[in-house]
Amino acid sequence: MLVGHQPKDFLLAVSGLTVSFDGFKAVNDLSFYVEENEIRVIIGPNGAGKTTVLDLICGKTKATSGSIQFRGKELTKMKENEIVQTGVGRKFQTPSVFEDLTVFENLEISFPRGRTVFGSLTFQRDQLVKDRVEEVAEMIFLKDRLNTYADELSHGQKQWLEIGMLLIQDPDLLMLDEPVAGMSVSERAKTAELLNRIIKNRSVLVIEHDMKFVEDIAHKVTVLHQGQILSEGTMEKVKNDPKVVEVYLGH
Amino acid sequence: MIINSRFFNRSELMGFIALAVVLFVILPLTLDVFRLNLVAKYLTYAFVAIGLVLCWGYGGILSLGQGVFFGLGGYCMAMFLKLEASSVENTKIQSTPGIPDFMDWNQITALPFFWQPFHSLTFTILAIILVPGLFALIIGTAMFKRRVGGTYFAIITQAVAAILTILIVGQQGYTGGINGMTDLRTLKGWDIRPDHAKIILYFVEVVLLFACIGIAQFIRLTKLGRILVAMREQEDRVRFSGYSVANFKIFAFCMAAVFAAIGGAMFALNVGFMSPSFVGIVPSIEMVIYTAVGGRMSIFGAIWGAILVNFAKTSLSESFPQLWLFGLGALFIAVVLAFPNGLSGLWADYVQPRIDRLFASRKAKAGWNGNSVADSAPAE
Numbered sequence: 001m002l003v004g005h006q007p008k009d010f011l012l013a014v015s016g017l018t019v020s021f022d023g024f025k026a027v028n029d030l031s032f033y034v035e036e037n038e039i040r041v042i043i044g045p046n047g048a049g050k051t052t053v054l055d056l057i058c059g060k061t062k063a064t065s066g067s068i069q070f071r072g073k074e075l076t077k078m079k080e081n082e083i084v085q086t087g088v089g090r091k092f093q094t095p096s097v098f099e100d101l102t103v104f105e106n107l108e109i110s111f112p113r114g115r116t117v118f119g120s121l122t123f124q125r126d127q128l129v130k131d132r133v134e135e136v137a138e139m140i141f142l143k144d145r146l147n148t149y150a151d152e153l154s155h156g157q158k159q160w161l162e163i164g165m166l167l168i169q170d171p172d173l174l175m176l177d178e179p180v181a182g183m184s185v186s187e188r189a190k191t192a193e194l195l196n197r198i199i200k201n202r203s204v205l206v207i208e209h210d211m212k213f214v215e216d217i218a219h220k221v222t223v224l225h226q227g228q229i230l231s232e233g234t235m236e237k238v239k240n241d242p243k244v245v246e247v248y249l250g251h
Numbered sequence: 252m253i254i255n256s257r258f259f260n261r262s263e264l265m266g267f268i269a270l271a272v273v274l275f276v277i278l279p280l281t282l283d284v285f286r287l288n289l290v291a292k293y294l295t296y297a298f299v300a301i302g303l304v305l306c307w308g309y310g311g312i313l314s315l316g317q318g319v320f321f322g323l324g325g326y327c328m329a330m331f332l333k334l335e336a337s338s339v340e341n342t343k344i345q346s347t348p349g350i351p352d353f354m355d356w357n358q359i360t361a362l363p364f365f366w367q368p369f370h371s372l373t374f375t376i377l378a379i380i381l382v383p384g385l386f387a388l389i390i391g392t393a394m395f396k397r398r399v400g401g402t403y404f405a406i407i408t409q410a411v412a413a414i415l416t417i418l419i420v421g422q423q424g425y426t427g428g429i430n431g432m433t434d435l436r437t438l439k440g441w442d443i444r445p446d447h448a449k450i451i452l453y454f455v456e457v458v459l460l461f462a463c464i465g466i467a468q469f470i471r472l473t474k475l476g477r478i479l480v481a482m483r484e485q486e487d488r489v490r491f492s493g494y495s496v497a498n499f500k501i502f503a504f505c506m507a508a509v510f511a512a513i514g515g516a517m518f519a520l521n522v523g524f525m526s527p528s529f530v531g532i533v534p535s536i537e538m539v540i541y542t543a544v545g546g547r548m549s550i551f552g553a554i555w556g557a558i559l560v561n562f563a564k565t566s567l568s569e570s571f572p573q574l575w576l577f578g579l580g581a582l583f584i585a586v587v588l589a590f591p592n593g594l595s596g597l598w599a600d601y602v603q604p605r606i607d608r609l610f611a612s613r614k615a616k617a618g619w620n621g622n623s624v625a626d627s628a629p630a631e
Contacts, residue, residue: 089491092487096485096487115493165488
């Protein structure tokens with residue numbers, strides 16, 4: 001397809017990506033491109049392969065074929081922690097925070113320093129770390145809960161904490177899997193505000209079902225269906241695409 | 252009251268002081284040498300327990316093969332002691348004098364090459380740390396890099412324990428076989444068998460134990476300690492925070508192996524022999540049980556677990572040898588079902604709050620008397 005002439009300014013270039021699980025192609029010859037500072041939302045019915053696409057990019061699942069280029073680097077051949085270190089952050093669908101650690105410690109672990117065994121043995125909690133943790137904690141509305149153990153947080157707060165853990169990594173590409181799922185109305189509004197603030201100066205790839213939320217934030221929408229792209233473009237264009245209405249938005 | 256409050260919090264400090272007083276003062280003053288030597292034997296398992304707290308309690312890596320590393324450490328020490336006990340003079344009735352007696356019985360006529368370096372005490376001490384450490388590194392790398400974990404890892408370590416036992420028993424001429432290495436006498440010419448030597452060895456062991464407590468506590472307090480906890484709960488989140496989970500698991504497993512090996516070496520010195528019965532499946536599982544009973548999240552708890560369970564084992568197996576294994580099994584089930592954090596968990600839930608209340612009420616009284624020194628203690 002477009003493999004021949006990949007323009008340099010794409011942050012993420014996914015081309016011909018296929019993964020098959022025992023013959024079932026969860027993602028089938030998928031190609032899409034994300035630009036710098038672009039907010040891309042992936043929508044689609046259940047089982048369309050949305051989460052699998054994120055898994056493939058962050059290295060959780062290995063691709064059967066195809067390529068994922070991030071700033072010219074091939075991600076399909078890298079280990080998960082190396083992918084993180086090149087600047088790709090991933091938030092999972094269910095909040096995955098360290099419940100036996102405090103909010104501060106959760107954020108501190110995500111601070112991008114001392115990531116080797118020796119580095120973590122000699123890691124010092126200096127002023128830079130403290131300031132950065134406090135700064136992020138304020139953004140995610142948890143400033144006064146720094147010493148709270150994460151298992152005492154509400155579902156929404158855990159989601160925020162995980163977003164904060166990504167923020168402190170300062171990734172160039174932020175991938176969020178249903179960031180507002182299971183949140184109350186007020187939490188949802190706060191999360192939208194939070195996301196609008198953190199998506200500045202970076203590219204974001206979001207999976208979301210909440211159409212109002214998608215309209216609020218998306219620059220461009222990709223609709224997946226059965227592992228393939230059904231439609232792609234602005235929300236306005238996608239909404240009026242008869243194929244999309246039929247398989248996804250119609251019901 | 253606040254000494255080094257960053258390294259130990261108050262209850263840990265109390266645990267530290269309590270253990271130090273019991274091991275350095277109370278036991279040596281109250282027990283006869285025979286009983287004190289038994290405590291020294293129990294304490295060799297406390298080293299293993301400290302390692303398991305880091306590896307299993309914190310890192311969530313259950314190893315059912317710690318006997319392997321205990322045994323490797325013990326055998327390294329025993330090989331040195333055995334060589335010293337097998338001087339030409341001591342073994343002149345053998346057909347080949349100067350080699351260990353069991354080699355002579357097995358028609359071996361020259362000291363095997365891998366025994367040669369154990370003439371040196373320096374080499375032996377390095378080997379006690381490095382042999383088990385490297386073996387753990389190999390197993391850990393092979394397993395954790397391939398993402399083998401949980402039950403599968405536990406079963407594989409169990410298999411390694413079984414294999415090593417079979418190897419030791421089978422290679423009788425090189426290892427002393429099922430009898431192990433017995434009749435260990437001197438360390439650099441210093442007789443390890445008389446009472447005064449046993450007392451000195453006991454104190455050496457306790458000092459080493461506290462050194463290991465210090466190392467484990469240091470690791471626990473670094474970011475690495477928190478990463479171990481994080482890894483136990485959300486391995487993927489740690490991975491996607493940019494850490495190589497495998498490397499951290501390998502580190503924890505190697506540390507546990509080295510601690511176990513130090514325990515094994517002290518066992519050979521204190522008990523005066525080493526045999527495959529401390530290597531295999533049953534002792535390895537027992538080591539996990541000591542840790543579980545004491546509390547796998549608490550260094551001090553696990554040490555008490557090792558001491559108390561072994562004390563119970565000695566007392567009960569003297570009177571009811573058949574019942575002991577059932578008792579141990581029942582104890583393990585009770586721990587898992589009723590108090591998963593072991594004795595230290597019970598302590599933290601029931602005893603500690605009372606002590607805290609006692610302190611609090613004293614403080615309140617002092618404040619009421621117009622003496623607020625207690626409250627103005629520096630917070631940092």
